[in-house]
Amino acid sequence: MTDESGSTVALRGGGALSCLVCGNDTFHERRWQLNTAGATFFDVDFLNQSATCYVCSRCRHIHWFNL
Numbered sequence: 001m002t003d004e005s006g007s008t009v010a011l012r013g014g015g016a017l018s019c020l021v022c023g024n025d026t027f028h029e030r031r032w033q034l035n036t037a038g039a040t041f042f043d044v045d046f047l048n049q050s051a052t053c054y055v056c057s058r059c060r061h062i063h064w065f066n067l
């Protein structure tokens, strides 16, 4: 489900994602490639792959998921 601003309801783990900061339930979905430098920066070398990020459409908090 996507509204006119391009934000969407994020379904993860069998339920709709709610923002940890403001409780909003619509997000902008992004796919980010975690290159070696990025993975090292976050100290998660085993995650040297892609991640899915949901950016809250209200407060812009980023929620990260491994794939």
Ligand SMILES: [Zn+2]
Pocket (backbone or CB within 6 Å): 019, 020, 021, 022, 023, 024, 056, 057, 058, 059, 060, 061
């Ligand atoms: Zn939020």
